[in-house]
Amino acid sequence: MGSQGGGRQPKYQRIALELKAAIETGEYGPGDRLPGENDLMAAHAVARMTARQAIGVLRAEGLAEARKGAGVFVREYRPxxxxxxxxxxxxxxxxxxxxxxxxxxxxxxxxxxxxxxxxxxxxxxxxxxxxxxxxxxxxxxxxxxxxxxxxxxxxxxxxxxxxxxxxxxxxxxxxxxxxxxxxxxxxxxxxxxxxxxxxxxxxxxxxxxxxxxxxxxxxxxxxxxxxxxxxxxxxxxxxxxxxxxxxxxxxx
Amino acid sequence: MGSQGGGRQPKYQRIALELKAAIETGEYGPGDRLPGENDLMAAHAVARMTARQAIGVLRAEGLAEARKGAGVFVREYRPxxxxxxxxxxxxxxxxxxxxxxxxxxxxxxxxxxxxxxxxxxxxxxxxxxxxxxxxxxxxxxxxxxxxxxxxxxxxxxxxxxxxxxxxxxxxxxxxxxxxxxxxxxxxxxxxxxxxxxxxxxxxxxxxxxxxxxxxxxxxxxxxxxxxxxxxxxxxxxxxxxxxxxxxxxxxx
DNA sequence: TAGTGGTCTAGACCACAGT
DNA sequence: CTGTGGTCTAGACCACTAT
Structure with a gap:
């Protein structure tokens, strides 16, 4: 399909927003494993790079952390x-x-x-x-x-x-x-x-x-x-x- | 070629490092335009996504700023x-x-x-x-x-x-x-x-x-x-x- | 209009972790 | 082992900026 496809905001942002909402409501707590690249590709019918980009948003905001070979996890904050x-x-x-x-x-x-x-x-x-x-x-x-x-x-x-x-x-x-x-x-x-x-x-x-x-x-x-x-x-x-x-x- | 290709560190990191060095030596000053995606693709013989990733490193470190339709520019810092x-x-x-x-x-x-x-x-x-x-x-x-x-x-x-x-x-x-x-x-x-x-x-x-x-x-x-x-x-x-x-x- | 960055696809190989 | 994230390719269309 190329570019934006359905909605007016980028797919990766929609996916990122959905993940953030799930974290905020407590569906995923600190340390919990989030849906990974493959999960997101399947759930949203997008390419790997798009799923990655969504996860990248959470990582850039310090909300999630990717561990190679293991998955993506919710970060903890205890200063x-x-x-x-x-x-x-x-x-x-x-x-x-x-x-x-x-x-x-x-x-x-x-x-x-x-x-x-x-x-x-x-x-x-x-x-x-x-x-x-x-x-x-x-x-x-x-x-x-x-x-x-x-x-x-x-x-x-x-x-x-x-x-x-x-x-x-x-x-x-x-x-x-x-x-x-x-x-x-x-x-x-x-x-x-x-x-x-x-x-x-x-x-x-x-x-x-x-x-x-x-x-x-x-x-x-x-x-x-x-x-x-x-x-x-x-x-x-x-x-x-x-x-x-x-x-x-x-x-x- | 798939994965890392030549060196032992990822291509995008090598490219990012080169750009950072050029900024540090003053080759590019605050506000200057940096090589864009197309420039990097040509200069390093990489795909667009790889060039993007290199630029992404500088953006994540706050060193560069991308302006849509215009180019990538060195950030200024005057607190x-x-x-x-x-x-x-x-x-x-x-x-x-x-x-x-x-x-x-x-x-x-x-x-x-x-x-x-x-x-x-x-x-x-x-x-x-x-x-x-x-x-x-x-x-x-x-x-x-x-x-x-x-x-x-x-x-x-x-x-x-x-x-x-x-x-x-x-x-x-x-x-x-x-x-x-x-x-x-x-x-x-x-x-x-x-x-x-x-x-x-x-x-x-x-x-x-x-x-x-x-x-x-x-x-x-x-x-x-x-x-x-x-x-x-x-x-x-x-x-x-x-x-x-x-x-x-x-x-x- | 030409060039730029932004987004996206559908594949691929790799290193690493635990399943 | 299988599955994970990390990296990479070679295309594509879009919106935007500057000329």
Whole structure:
């Protein structure tokens, strides 16, 4: 028949809409198997590519997930609540506890992999840290996993000269982490700025976070300032958007 | 030839990668026209559907935008900086200025459409506002546009009983907006909470924000509390993620 | 009108999962 | 094994844009 055939809206959209409605009414719950390509071809008398396209709509909206050789399944959404302000209270990281242990109340969020390096920073970060051109930064790359599933990548940038000789350049930064160590050398962070963006992930992020198609990432750039107003750390984070709700409390 | 043919990675991914590299090196700048389906078919000796798939990768990542009958073009990214804390300083909205006028420094962000209604709220919002079951809320739906392009939808929910008879139920809330009017009736908001999520847009959001494929939305739910700790307003916002950077400053 | 992207067909081979 | 989704082909008609 070529093009649209019967209705005025594309077949694949009609099929996608029908599937979405079935999910919304609870006919298919989180984790349930949806009709696959062959089912849709038979049920709607369309070609494989058309059935695929319908499924593609749900995938792009993050509603469904295709597992090769197994089928198409309804996605689940159970985010962690990340409190932007309280979690950085000095009382918490000042003595012992990691900044991250509060992230997932009762859940099992843990450090998955760490690497430390010294590199030449991108211009934007270099100028934030107030470093001279060509000055190296200490880079701490980390990945966090929730119940075994990776949910966040974090990369901290610090003046390499400033932190040389401290535990910040070690894999294990010790009790209280980076901020406690910075305090010990007279650069205790007291003020923070978090900048938030969102976009679709780059292939490398898709890979490192095992993201299914249709899941955006949230980017947080946190800059930590000392009492004097100097930026001592820039932490670039990449979050699986389906894993997080960010919360900020403030009294302007 | 069937399946993968030459290399070990799919043809469409190789083609997509090549296009992305060309964008990254600046060969194609923002707004430039990219090779279209026909160009890619000729250049790589592939079928139309394969060329389409390659372009689909760039669209899904938000890098390119297809305009029917015209071609495929490199997307632009020029976000507004939205300061979460300072923008709510009472000094700003206390006398006259709108909370929103600060959003876009020098840009032309303006209210695009407003509607006011009284409805029965969803359970989550009803309980946030501490209302009895079945109690109605005053709903203010607004859309904001930046240089004519819609970038945000906002829906405020307030206790209908509380705001009855005030300008909050009018299209024009008067100088200082909702928060100034709440102050006048003894419910001045002093504390705010913003919760942030991100996901792919629903079709209705895609439509109202004119979003190209591959653009996530950012959801902000702001709850405004009085000195007594009562929630007086819940504002649900839907932002075009490519139009915004959110900024939060705090001293924990 | 010529060219573009949007949609669609009816086949095909492959890698992978569980059935 | 069978069935699944992933990839690919070589055609086709349509609506839309720009000339």
């Amino acid at each position: 962690i609540r990340r409190r932007g302000v309280q979690r950085l209270s000095a009382g918490l990281w000042g003595e012992g506890r990691s900044v991250w242990s509060m992230d997932a109340e009762g859940w099992d969020l843990k450090l998955d992999s760490v690497s430390v390096a010294e590199e030449s920073p991108p211009e934007a970060i270099r100028s934030l840290l107030g470093l001279a051109e060509g000055a190296p930064v200490c880079l701490r790359r980390r990945r966090y996993a929730l119940n075994g599933r990776p949910v966040m990548l974090a990369t901290s940038h610090l003046d390499a000269g400033l932190v040389a000789g401290t535990a910040i350049t070690e894999i294990d930064t010790g009790p209280g982490g980076i901020y406690a160590r910075l305090g010990e050398i007279g650069h205790r962070p007291v003020r923070f700025r978090e900048e938030i963006r969102s976009r679709m992930p780059a292939p490398l992020e898709t890979d490192r976070l095992s993201l299914p198609a249709g899941t955006p990432v949230v980017l947080i750039r946190r800059t930590a300032f000392t009492e004097e107003g100097t930026a001592v750390e820039v932490n670039d984070m990449v979050l699986d958007s389906s894993a997080y709700i960010l919360e900020y409390d403030f009294t302007p | 507004i900086r939205r300061r979460g804390v300072q923008r709510l300083s009472a000094g700003l909205w206390g006398e006259g200025r709108s909370v929103w006028s600060m959003d876009a420094e020098g840009w032309d962000l303006k209210l695009d459409s407003v509607s006011v209604a009284e409805e029965s709220p969803p359970e989550a919002i009803r309980s946030l506002l501490g209302l009895a079951e079945g109690a109605p809320v005053c709903l203010r739906r607004r859309r904001y546009a930046l240089n004519g392009r819609p970038v945000m939808l906002a829906t405020s929910h307030l206790d209908a009983g509380l705001v009855a008879g005030t300008a909050i139920t009018e299209i024009d809330t008067g100088p200082g907006g909702i928060y100034a009017r709440l102050g006048e009736i003894g419910h001045r908001p002093v504390r705010f909470r913003e919760e942030i999520r991100s996901r792919m847009p629903a079709p209705l959001e895609t439509d109202r924000l004119s979003l190209p494929a591959g653009t996530p939305v950012v959801l902000i739910r702001r709850t405004a509390f009085t000195e007594e700790g009562t929630a007086v307003e819940v504002n649900d916002m839907v932002l075009d993620s490519s139009a915004y950077i959110l900024e939060y400053d705090f001293t924990p």
